[in-house]
Structures are given as structure tokens and as C-alpha cells.
Amino acid sequence: MKVVLQRVLKxxxxxxxxxxxxxxxxxxxxxxxxxDDTKEDINWLTKKIVNMRIFNDDNGVMNDSILDVDGEVVVVSQFTLHASTKKGNRPSYIRAAKPDIAIPLYESFISQLEIDLGKKVQTGIFGADMKLALVNDGPVTIIVDSKNKE
Structure with missing residues (x-):
């Protein structure tokens, strides 16, 4: 399970x-x-997200978590994060889970994130053609992969 976290103003x-x-x-x-993602990946990743100190404290240093700043979260499914670009110029998405596996894990991820965050999480719609708008704050963009815990 892989995420790209973007600290946003909106x-x-x-x-x-x-x-x-x-x-x-x-x-x-x-x-x-x-x-091969599991509930274990979800639990590790959601805890990592809510505790990651990527928000500025009163001194302008990234010491605060989303919990500390009482921030909001939006989750969007993104199968292209697992693109393989080794051969040719057309990415392969063979590693990305098919919907029958991905949807239950996506829903479980959102549920666990809401528990860890202590509030409702906004979401896109799995598999939909979505248009994302954001103002990246910093910019701060972090990639976290549950398969690279060590």
C-alpha cells in the first residue's frame, strides 16, 4: 500500500x-x-499518516501532526501510484490491485483512518474519473509505502 501525502490549505x-x-x-x-496489501498495511499506514509531523508549529518548524492542528483529510484512490515504467514509455499497472481486492481494502483504509483521526474523512469515488484541485502548502509532499517500513 502506497500513499502520497500532500499538505494542503484546501x-x-x-x-x-x-x-x-x-x-x-x-x-x-x-x-x-x-x-498483497492487508489489514496490517492499513493499520500501520493510517497510524503513520495521523502521527506524521508535517505541519508547522508556532516556530515554523514541522513538528505538528494532523491531530495537533485539527486538520481535515481527503482520500482518493490512485492505482497509478503502482505504475511500472521500466520498459518503454507506456506505464504498466499490472501491480495495482483489481477492484474486487482494492475496493474492500480502500473502504477499510478509510474506516481505520477515521478511527485514528477521530473524525470523518472526505473521499473521492473509487474508479471514477476525478478532477482534483488543491493548494499544496509548503509545498509538502511525502510518499509512504507500507512495504518499506524499515
Whole structure:
């Protein structure tokens, strides 16, 4: 399971011209799932996200977590995070989990993140053609992969 975390001042997800998710200060999470991802990956990753100190404290140093700043979170499924670009110029997405595996893990990830965060998480719609808008704050963009814990 891989995520791209983007610290944002605001972010939204639009599908067919309709805004389906919108947050202010917080994190946009792009989530990629592979076939061998498990509940263990979800638990490790959601705890990592809510405790990661990527927000500035009163001294302008990144010492605060999303919990410390009472920020919001939006999660968007992103199978292209697992693209293989080794051969040719057309990425291969063979590592990305198919919907029958990915959707239950995506939903479980969101549920666990809401528990760890202590509030509702905004989301896109799995598999939809989404348009994302965000103001990246910093910019701060962090990639975390549950398969690289050590």
C-alpha cells in the first residue's frame, strides 16, 4: 500500500462537474493498493499518516501532526501510484490491485483512518474519473509505502 501525502490549505474532488469532497487545512491522501496489501498495511499506514509531523508549529518548524492542528483529510484512490515504467514509455499497472481486492481494502483504509483521526474523512469515488484541485502548502509532499517500513 502506497500513499502520497500532500499538505494542503484546501483541496477538492470533482466528478462530472460536481464537487463530491472538499477540505480546508489538512492532507490530501492519494492511495494505491496492490494485491498483497492487508489489514496490517492499513493499520500501520493510517497510524503513520495521523502521527506524521508535517505541519508547522508556532516556530515554523514541522513538528505538528494532523491531530495537533485539527486538520481535515481527503482520500482518493490512485492505482497509478503502482505504475511500472521500466520498459518503454507506456506505464504498466499490472501491480495495482483489481477492484474486487482494492475496493474492500480502500473502504477499510478509510474506516481505520477515521478511527485514528477521530473524525470523518472526505473521499473521492473509487474508479471514477476525478478532477482534483488543491493548494499544496509548503509545498509538502511525502510518499509512504507500507512495504518499506524499515
Amino acid at each position: 483541496s477538492s474532488v470533482t466528478i462530472d462537474g460536481e464537487i463530491v469532497a472538499s477540505i480546508g487545512n489538512g492532507i490530501m491522501v492519494l492511495l494505491g493498493i496492490v494485491n
